[in-house]
Amino acid sequence: MFEALSEKIKKSLGSLRAGRQLTAEQVDAALREIRIALLEADVSYKVARDFVERIRQKAEGQEIWKGLKPYEQVVKIVYDELVELMGGASSRLIFTRQIPNVVMIVGLQGSGKTTSTGKIALWLKNNQERNPVVVSTDVYRPAAREQLKIVAEAVKVPFYETDSNEPLEIARNAVRYCQQLGYDTLLIDTAGRLHIDEDLMVELEKIKAETKPIEILFVADAMTGQDAVRSAEEFHRRIGITGVILTKMDGDSRGGAALSIKAVTNQPIKFVGVGEKYDAIEPFYPDRIAQRILGMGDILTLIEEVQTKLDEEEAAKQLEKIRRSQFTLDDFREQMRQFNKLGSMSKIIDLLPEQFFGGIKPKKEDLEKIEYQMKRAAAIIDSMTRQERQNYKIIDASRKNRIAKGSGTTISEVNQLLRQYEKTLQMMSKMKRSGLLGQLTDKFMGRFGGGLPHAFPFESEDNQEDSKSFAKKLKKKKRHKKKR
């Protein structure tokens, strides 16, 4: 099925390839095929229609990119739209100081709620230093609670057990249990039924009101067809979901449901389940699913070809987008956290060869200073609101004042951190632009969902040549060589 479809799209794009100029008919034909591709990938009929319409508009009012063939432009618009449609938000769960932070897991029967609950508990334990407890309020399905209990044992996370058969009471008691024993996170695995079931919706509403969850994650099976929209919409309307977990992505379905759900609920896809083992869960990357929905390696190479052909300005714009959507202050904080996990800085630096530092190993005092500053930086980021962490540009003077007060630092330290963050962003875009290194970091970042810090959050400014001016110099040199 995939091969046949891929052939179709390749052919339709191939017919575009011939002409130097794109005719309206050609665009129409290509869009028709794309629409079919989307429908075959289970993207909702309406979402697919709107999507194609948007592409048509964009393609018509299109400024011409230099060096791009007409058909390449269409491909690029499609790809960009797909990423745009699905991307934008950080996939991390945002926690507060409340004890416990409650995460409700909701969804239809058989979508994979219980397994996902276990996977997320493990993920939080390993990656976010949380101390989770799991509880099941599914008193209906035979052995549902036993299943979660076995899963909890497997991932070595406490399972809250009770004799009660009343979902609301179970949830309430579980919250109390966490408060008494100091567990900071409670994952509630709820009963799954069909969303048209009024009783279940009422029950979920009650559990929500009782436990005040910070996240309500909707579990969706990647193999779901057109009904995905209906169920997601209904769950969102009734209980307000905050994110989506897409399960069974290790199958060969193209997961078009993801696109539909994002489109109708406007809530981000936060995780994807990619296997049966409990660690088989990953944060969500919009670009990967975009590639998968388009579904074809050929298209992918085409897109890569296109991307490299773009002029620099356009590339910068593009990267700005990737940067903004993928590397927030949250990620910045996460990198620090992971770096801290490795142990004390002096220990790490002892392990590294002298050449790594240009022959001069940093002094212990300096390292301690950096470590101290890193701690302060972490405090600053922790004092920001969720919005601020996702978009640092909204941080104005009054917000800075608040952040400084909240973290016990000064406004100038807040400024310094933001400057540093901005610099990291610039460096990342440079690394991405420069061939091999860029690819490597992409892979690395992708695999480890963050990886190591690209730069220490605080570096003494005078020591370090400004990366921007350094890049300019490099360019000048190149030009110089060419002239010769």
Place this chain on the structure above:
Amino acid sequence: MVFWRRKRQDSFSTSVLGLDKTIEELKAEEEKIEKEFSFRFARAIEKTRVSISEKLDSIFAGSKKIDETLLEELEEILISSDLGVSTTTHILESIRMKLSRGQINDLQALKTAIKEEIVHILQEASLSGVSNEESFDPKVKPYVIMVVGVNGVGKTTTIGKLAHRIKSEGNQVLICAADTFRAAANDQLKVWAERAGVSLIQQKQGTDPAAVLFDAIKSAKARNIDVLIVDTAGRLHNKSNLMAELEKMKRVAAREVEGAPHETLLVIDAVTGQNGLEQARKFLKTSNVTGIVLTKLDGTAKGGIAVSIAKELSLPIRYVGIGEKIDDLVIFDPYKYAENLFA
């Protein structure tokens, strides 16, 4: 309609002798049951029917003729029912042909034509000579039914219902719990077995499923069991090692009982999208699926993928799950399915 047509021989003879009932009485009883189920089946998919029919009506009321807008709407309806692009195109092409020949003039005729088209696809599939309980010698015991499918489609629930219905028609049923992978799968099946009043052969989590099946067959023979229903672990169809495990189970069954597994039912969740076709294709290849059970049809999903599967792979839909109660599994009726979709 009798759910399970292969009766246990001894119980069959008593009812044929008419010890308790006359033929008329039996017929009336059957009719009553059938009526009840068709009522529940209709009710289960009613929500779908109303919205679709009303939508078409309102469009037709606007333009008073069958135009492109109406056909486009029709396309949306069919696609939204998960029939898929190719089946939808197939149906619409035949509709367009009939339109151009002037065979369809009003909305009623249009609906009928679509209905006929869908029924045609479904009947074609069920006529393609796939085995059921009547195609084997009743002396071969136990009749082995393997139930397969991807994760979370409702295999265990289906088995519970199936066991109940077959048993209630006077057969000795045994369930084999060969899902040794999923946590608490056995516990869930145990509850269903208890509800159905059927024995269960199980072993601890992680045991080789083929070994459990071997035990179950031995036990079935010893107890003179008529029907053995085998639960298997849910698996994504693209995991070749798990599919190989199914093949092994099949080999074990075939060695122990002539012609086994006599039936292999693929359970498909009504919410499944186009990937359902790929699932069916892979399962058909490795475990020789003989029929489809469409579950969760009482939700809002329409299970159109089953029509696509029937069309592409000539696999009949045998049973339909329409609720959470133990007798909420009925024989699939193509005509009613189509009728209720486009009444």
